[in-house]
Amino acid sequence: MMHRFTVLFVVLCATFHIAISLTDGLLRNGDFKQGPRPWQLNGTVVGRHNAIPSWEISGFVEYIKAGQKQGDMVLVVPEGAHAVRLGNEASIKQKVKVVKGRFHSVTFTAARTCAQDERLNLSVNPNVEKNDWGILPMQTLYSSDGWDSYAWGFQADFPEVEFVIHNPGVEEDAACGPLIYSVALKLLNPPKRTKANLIKNGYFEEGPYMMPNTSWGVLIPPHVEDDHSPLPGWMIDSLKAVKYIDSDHFYVPEGKRAVELVAGKESSLSQVVHTTPRKVYVLTFTVGDANNSCEGSMVVEAFAGKETVKVSYESLGRGGFKRAKLQFTAVSERTRIMFLSSFYTMKSDHSGSLCGPVLDDVKLLSVRTPRRAA
Known part of the structure; x- marks a missing residue:
């Protein structure tokens, strides 16, 4: 009997592990x-809705x-890689198994081609009655390579959803x-406050999937374009x-992950915490640079209640x-x-891409109220 129980337990654990692993990667x-x-292509244009394995397409997809x-222009795709290009009103979609009731994040890598004012609609649509969606603008280039990775978060209301990437653009070409x-x-793990830290996910270790073959980090979109932040515990309440970022490709003060405030005062993040009125609290954090050629004078402004502090950091761009x-x-x-970051900063590699101070830890x-002088 004990042997049968052990075997059943192992099988259940293995099944649970497989279910979880399906959502990461x-x-x-x-x-x-x-x-x-080859016969499903007309040049680069995909001719059938199911021609790309595991994906369903609609509209003008290349x-x-x-x-x-493309004419005299070379479409730069990372070496050895393949990509799809979404034309006017084109989309790609795939059914994905998820964990019902849990938060997830999607990471995808994209680049502009012709238009400057490109954007993408992302949606999770399990049925016609409910549609979680977000709009990600792509006007600003943040990497030196021409490619940026973006994250978008959602809560799964069903064990299987249909994830859609749609280009709503209307260009002459x-x-x-x-x-x-x-x-x-x-799959995102819900962060919790502890006695050692009232901030959820204060070390930024929980966040979206990082593409292992990229070196430019992942952009977390503003809250107004993303109802469920892919950075658990935090809200991106700015315009940009x-x-x-991760320690495999950047300098990170503590642990494996951190955030870079890449767009001056238009790039901010916040969190609402439970506090006790008239009680004294101490907020600590680290400010630095990501070792990514982001040089110059930087200032991070922190706000808590009615108090604020400006922290200056002189960056040499080397971590x-x-x-x-x-x-x-x-x-x-x-x-x-x-x-938030007080200033706009650009990399010194002449790419024109934005960068900024790193925030971590x-x-x-709460602390005891300082004694008043007698």
């Missing part, structure tokens, strides 16, 4: 390496290989539209994105950090903690 044919058959030309060359999914502190007295039961603790 590339979608089926998420890198588009499996392409249409299958692009590295070095593909129907072929103009963004390139997409990888799509991945990750913040960048999620490093300093610690900072803000003490405040809570005036309500809920206090917004917010960070955010911690909030």
